[in-house]
Amino acid sequence: MDESLLEKAFLTKDFEQLGKDVLAEISGHLERTTKGIQSKTLAWNPPENELDFWRGFLTDGNQADFFKEILNRTTHTHHPKYVGHQVGVTAPLTVLTGMLSNLLNNGMAVYEMGMSPNAIERIVIEKLGEKFGFGSNAGGFLTSGGTLANLTALLSARKAKVTHDVWNEGHTAPLGILVCEEAHYCVDRAAKIMGLGEQGIVKIPAKANFAMDTEQLEPLYKESLSKGIEIFAIVGSAPSTATGAYDDLKTIAQFAKKYGLWFHVDGAHGGAAIYSKKYGYLLDGAQEADSIVIDGHKMMLMPTITTALLFRDRKHAEHTFSQKADYLLDDTTEDEWYNSGRRTFECTKTMMCLHWFALLKFYGDQLFDQYVTRQYDLAQDFAGMIEDHPNFELATEPMSNILCFRYINPELKNEELNDSNARIRQVLLEDGEYYLVQTKLRGKLYLRTTLMNPFTTAEHLNQLLEKIVKTASNILG
Ligand SMILES: Cc1ncc(COP(=O)(O)O)c(C=O)c1O
Numbered sequence: 447m448d449e450s451l452l453e454k455a456f457l458t459k460d461f462e463q464l465g466k467d468v469l470a471e472i473s474g475h476l477e478r479t480t481k482g483i484q485s486k487t488l489a490w491n492p493p494e495n496e497l498d499f500w501r502g503f504l505t506d507g508n509q510a511d512f513f514k515e516i517l518n519r520t521t522h523t524h525h526p527k528y529v530g531h532q533v534g535v536t537a538p539l540t541v542l543t544g545m546l547s548n549l550l551n552n553g554m555a556v557y558e559m560g561m562s563p564n565a566i567e568r569i570v571i572e573k574l575g576e577k578f579g580f581g582s583n584a585g586g587f588l589t590s591g592g593t594l595a596n597l598t599a600l601l602s603a604r605k606a607k608v609t610h611d612v613w614n615e616g617h618t619a620p621l622g623i624l625v626c627e628e629a630h631y632c633v634d635r636a637a638k639i640m641g642l643g644e645q646g647i648v649k650i651p652a653k654a655n656f657a658m659d660t661e662q663l664e665p666l667y668k669e670s671l672s673k674g675i676e677i678f679a680i681v682g683s684a685p686s687t688a689t690g691a692y693d694d695l696k697t698i699a700q701f702a703k704k705y706g707l708w709f710h711v712d713g714a715h716g717g718a719a720i721y722s723k724k725y726g727y728l729l730d731g732a733q734e735a736d737s738i739v740i741d742g743h744k745m746m747l748m749p750t751i752t753t754a755l756l757f758r759d760r761k762h763a764e765h766t767f768s769q770k771a772d773y774l775l776d777d778t779t780e781d782e783w784y785n786s787g788r789r790t791f792e793c794t795k796t797m798m799c800l801h802w803f804a805l806l807k808f809y810g811d812q813l814f815d816q817y818v819t820r821q822y823d824l825a826q827d828f829a830g831m832i833e834d835h836p837n838f839e840l841a842t843e844p845m846s847n848i849l850c851f852r853y854i855n856p857e858l859k860n861e862e863l864n865d866s867n868a869r870i871r872q873v874l875l876e877d878g879e880y881y882l883v884q885t886k887l888r889g890k891l892y893l894r895t896t897l898m899n900p901f902t903t904a905e906h907l908n909q910l911l912e913k914i915v916k917t918a919s920n921i922l923g
Pocket of ligand 1: 591632
């Protein structure tokens, strides 16, 4: 390798200059997007064209344009007309903590490769445990995403509850979990990865409002037992993904207690409501959970990926993975909170705790209270507008900041309405002013919004409805 290139890659002066330029570019982007000065949330480009652009850029593009082009060619969650997926609108402070994490690259698996982040992560988890009213035995860690955290929690549940030693002996009897049919697909995937099979994922039907129909728990649980399936866990969604409906966690907690099941709460999206004085009640019952997942990169203004997995009893976090990696870890049974790799799926992970800790230090819990409360309030206002509008209907009353609705027209049958709404969404995507998504619920296609952006106002949403009406009339002629 050319040594001079290696030296060049580490030149502090070049880095400082480029860093100043990029930071100015990023700050400009923040100003243009958050204030809505920029007209679009995304400049749509079909996949093949995008591929061609970047192929060309690698060979002929101007290096100085790299950062600008990335900004031009991505979806701007900071724009108030971004009302699409459940992707966090990052607080600018976390751009800086991300930089620090990338620079230091302390992977945290063992204490000496991450002294500060291991200590900081413990504090973040302690604070979260306090919020949920967990006692002094609580513990947990940060990990790479809600999907991985749900899988880890179910592995912990299996280790804690199943009567035989699956880790070492494999499955010697059929096992299962209970979960609402509306839960995020990653729960299903986790169960499949764990070898539970289709019969081991006992789907509890949802009620009209898309939350778990808890009346069906008892009969379906007993039916599984009668088939010889050992049910070891029940998962509550807080909320589920498509419609944002919170399951009745109190009733689920009672059920789990009655049958000695592990109670896991998937709060990847809305576990952050625990910070909201107004909406914290949605998590009533989560205090009884054995484990809870919360994504910082959804409703807590943090970057991808920052997920907390909290345990009521930290010994379960310690025992999930008992494989040995002697070159890294001693085989002691002590509570070695400072060796992160003992408890996590990852060996190496990013210093994601820096984002969480910095937001707590600079702004405190109140930031999350203000943010969650504002976004959930806004969804209520938006629902009111939709209900008052003759051209729209709601899928269900929103319980969070996720809201599904669709354009309606009395002259159209359901299939035609589905087609019209899909075409409306495609026109809006290619237009790029607003970004929203779509989902199919019980045979009906809905436009789906998640009100993630703290700068979105009722006026933006009113204009969105008007734009949809105009788009529909263009499509339908
Ligand atoms: C309820 C719920 N659980 C889990 C996940 C998966 O989380 P992640 O995207 O962090 O893997 C999502 C993602 O949308 C979700 O909504």
